[in-house]
Amino acid sequence: MHKTPFRQALLGATAVTAALALTACGGNVGGNAQASGEDFPTEPVTLTVGQAAGGSTDLIARAVAEGASEDLGVPMPVVNKPGANGALATQEVAGAAADGHDLVLLNASLITITPLAVGEEEAVSLDDVEVLKGLSQDDYVMVASKESGLKTVEDVKNASGTFSYGTTGVGTGSQLAQTILFEQAEITGTEVPFDSGSPALTAVLGNQVQVATIQLGEAKPQIDAGEVVPIVVFSEERNEFLPDVPTAVESGYDVPVAQYRAVAAPNGTPQEVKDRLVEAFDAALASEAYQQFNEQNLLTPREISGEEVEAEWTELAERYQQLVEEYDISLAE
Amino acid sequence: MDFLQPALDGFSVVLEPTNLLYCLLGVTIGMLIGVLPGLGPAATIAILLPLTYGVEPVTAIIMLAGIFYGAQYGGTITSVLLRLPGEASSVVTVFDGYMMAKQGRAGTALGIAAIGSFVGGTVAIIGLTFLAPLVAGFALDFGPPEYTALALLGILLVATISNGNKSKALIAACFGLLLATVGRDIFTGGERFTFGNVNLADGIDFVPVAMGLFGLGEILHNLEERHRAAKAPAKVSNVWPSGADLRQASGSIGRGSVLGFFLGILPGGGATISSMAAYAMEKKRAKRPERFGRGAVEGVAGPETANNAAATSSFIPLLTLGIPANATMALMFGALLIQGVTPGPQLVQQEPELFWGVVNSMYIGNILLLIMSIPLIGVFVRILRVRAAILGPITALITLLGAYTINNSMFDVTLVVLFGAIGYLMKKYGFEPGPLVLAFVLGSLLESNLRRSLLVFEGDVTGFFARPISATLLLLFLLVAALPLIQSALRRRRTRGTSPEGMPAEDSDRTSVKENA
Structure with missing residues (x-):
């Protein structure tokens, strides 16, 4: 732990600032509220998650917060504010004080896919927040039931018109990936939306729908048990946890859909504060515990800078928009 | 007996100190609120739900x-005393419990009730x-068609079996179904009754x-009720029932177990209905029914x-x-969802520890209750003296x-306050909130699964009858509707009313309950 002296100094500094803040309390009301890098953080940093506790987004937030809080020397509680795919949480943090004490964990789909399906009041854009750090990539895999006998995209193509497929809901990557793939491969099937990944997987297990696209983490146990057959992964490159399953891209289809996650702060957060936060997140991502967490949850690291995240997600959003227009797909009716 | 292995493993989950402690905590709270009239298990679970988070x-x-x-144990104590x-x-x-207490047999009544509850x-x-x-299995x-059915x-x-006024139960259920339609249509993404509010x-x-x-509704309603001052409870002595009493009760305990078990499984059934049905059945079977109501x-x-059988x-x-x-x-359902567990047919396989842990905790809980219920009677009775004006806020x-x-x-x-007001008004005007809540839960299940099924069947309704389970369930539905x-x-x-078992008996049960009530 080569960082220990630094951390101790930091802890000391925090303690001093806290003491100062305490003594200075009453007279500080009209003062300059903007925190500078040195006396940040002065209080716990809240990481808000737009999904319910226990889901994969929540687990990622908790894993990151643990490491970052250790580096920052203040607690980093994870607060779940589920609603509207995460729009509720994001809007709330976007409106919070830009002092670095309120952060949000973003799902890329909220920015890139959801706006294709919902009204304007629910859509969130990257202009509302400043992305600090990219975290990881969570791949979608299309699985088929054993009874269906489907093993490849070709098989699905031959079954065109005779099967139904499950999605994890309207405006999700699962829906987008499948509809685009089926349009490009000229496959027709009946779309059956489910509430989330687990009921969609259950429906495939019971052959109520013949295929469904869900996140790898959810599908992996049943794939390993041989209960469902993996057909295609929607990432650009093969997933390291499913090396034998082809990607849609290498099969000749232009469907690069995955779930990405990143942390963001409200617009106008001071540069020093952002730097300090990024430093803390970098430390968290470098920890062994976090890397193990990624592996256990079949997440591929995608630890890029905030600027890169913003560029990448904006590009993805445009690309999805183009694809949807090109194939005349409407996610919502 | 391979399938028993996970069941036995469940005991190791229950016997963890934390789980034992929470089991004890649960049954103690249950008995407590069982003693307090007004505050029921549903209200208590609703209030404590977030604490389990x-x-x-x-x-x-x-x-x-x-x-x-x-709560089923606790409720007995005040009934008798x-x-x-x-x-x-x-x-x-x-x-009969209070009559027995008046005859100086309060202990026997409580003892029999505790033993019966345990069995x-x-x-x-x-x-x-x-x-x-x-x-x-x-x-x-x-799949979707089965869930629809x-x-x-x-x-x-829910609407036909529930106790109380049937048409009011139906109205409440309809309101629950309507509430279930609020929010984004999960098939089209269209907004329904959200009024542009992202929260909805x-x-x-x-x-x-x-x-x-x-x-909240229950608390408000209770505050309005005029509370009788707690009377001095009857003296409790001789808790262990005599051999003669036990012999006399054993048949009732056996029949009550079976009846309660089956009525508890039925949607809309549960503890209240089965206790009434059991009373009616006992009275009907008795050689001298005139003894009933006299101890x-x-x-x-x-x-x-x-x-108790039905509660379980x-x-x-x-x-x-x-x-x-x-x-x-329905509240347990909510509690499981909060915990990230979706209850369903796969629960036994996917979460064997949770499933068997909970099931087996009930053995332990029942033993705890049997042990606690007798010595703690005095304490519980004293709790009744806490004024509603203190308890309510x-x-x-x-x-x-x-x-x-x-x-x-x-x-x-805000929603809690709003529904608290609705719940209060419902109680005041004789509507049970139960059917509303159940229809609310079942409503979204019904809608999404019906639409999913129709998608799979490509709009062909006869598809429901081509699948054995959904066909059976729908036949049952028609049967209940025609009953x-x-x-x-x-x-x-x-x-002559000679048939004590089966459907016709249930009907006569209901009429005799009315006579008693």
Whole structure:
């Protein structure tokens, strides 16, 4: 732990600032509220998650917060504010004080896919927040039931018109990936939306729908048990946890859909504060515990800078928009 | 007996100190609120729901389950000693229990009730242990069509079996169905009744609705009720019933266990109905029915056994199918969802520790209750002296704090207050909130699964009848819907009421309950 002296100094500094803040309390009301890098953080940093506790987004937030809080020397509680795919949480943090004490964990789909399906009041854009750090990539895999006998995209193509497929809901990557793939491969099937990944997987297990696209983490146990057959992964490159399953891209289809996650702060957060936060997140991502967490949850690291995240997600959003227009797909009716 | 292995493993989960502690906590709270008239298990679970957020799922459900069956024990005490039923499911116990207390046999009545409750509860757990894996074996055959049929049957049963005014129950259920339509249409993404409010985009959350209707609504309603000052309770002595009493009660305990078990499984059934049905059945079977209402041991043993058996067996549809049978189970459903566990046919296989941990905790909980119920009677009776003016605000505060902590949302708090007002008005005007909450839960299940099925069937309705399970369930639905007609036809034809078992008996049960009430 080569960082220990630094951390101790930091802890000391925090303690001093806290003491100062305490003594200075009453007279500080009209003062300059903007925190500078040195006396940040002065209080716990809240990481808000737009999904319910226990889901994969929540687990990622908790894993990151643990490491970052250790580096920052203040607690980093994870607060779940589920609603509207995460729009509720994001809007709330976007409106919070830009002092670095309120952060949000973003799902890329909220920015890139959801706006294709919902009204304007629910859509969130990257202009509302400043992305600090990219975290990881969570791949979608299309699985088929054993009874269906489907093993490849070709098989699905031959079954065109005779099967139904499950999605994890309207405006999700699962829906987008499948509809685009089926349009490009000229496959027709009946779309059956489910509430989330687990009921969609259950429906495939019971052959109520013949295929469904869900996140790898959810599908992996049943794939390993041989209960469902993996057909295609929607990432650009093969997933390291499913090396034998082809990607849609290498099969000749232009469907690069995955779930990405990143942390963001409200617009106008001071540069020093952002730097300090990024430093803390970098430390968290470098920890062994976090890397193990990624592996256990079949997440591929995608630890890029905030600027890169913003560029990448904006590009993805445009690309999805183009694809949807090109194939005349409407996610919502 | 391979399938028993996970069941036995469940005991190691229960015997963890934390789980034992929460089990004890649950049954103690259950007995406590069982003693307090007005505050029922549904309200208590609604209020305490957010507090379970921080503990392991299995621990949380063990505690909440303990509250539910613990309340069935507690309700008996005040029924017998004070002629004040603590729970709706102990109302019929008043008839003979209080008379026994007046005759100086309060101890015997409580002892018999405790033993009966223990037997009933245990029989139901054993039934649950063997039935659940059986149902779970069909897990993968349960697709959208089966859920559609099940939800349909559930809503019908809720409205027809529930106690109280049928048309009011139906109205409440319809309101619940309407509430279930709020939010984004999950098939088209279209907004329904959200009025542009992002908070409503995912629909109305079940938990604040339940906390408002059961928790806050109940508290408000209680404050309005004029409280009788607690009378000095009858003296309790000689808790262990004599051999003669036991012999006399054993038949009732046996019958109550079976009746309660089956009525508990039915959607819309549960502890209250089965206690009433058991009382009616005992009275009907008795050689000298005139003893009933004058301190007949069977009149205490039957209902008290049945309500506990039903409280336990109502876990079966929830844990094996994900369908809540009554309002309290709807809250358990909510509790599981908060914990990230979706109850359904796959629960036994996917979460064996949770499933068997909860089931087996009921054995332990029942033993704890049997041990505690007798010596603690005095303490519980004293709790009745806490004034509603003190109890009400405290519980209201806990409710609102809890509502906030689930989603950290002020909007949810507003919802609780709103539904608290609705719940209060409903109670005041004789509407039960139970059917509303159940229809609310089943409504979204029904809608999404019906639409999913029709997508799979490509719009062909006959598809429902081509699948064995959904066809059977739909036939059952038609049968239940036609039952009132069949019953009235039978009643006209019947000359002598000689059939104690089966459907016709249930009908006569209901009429005799009315006579008693």
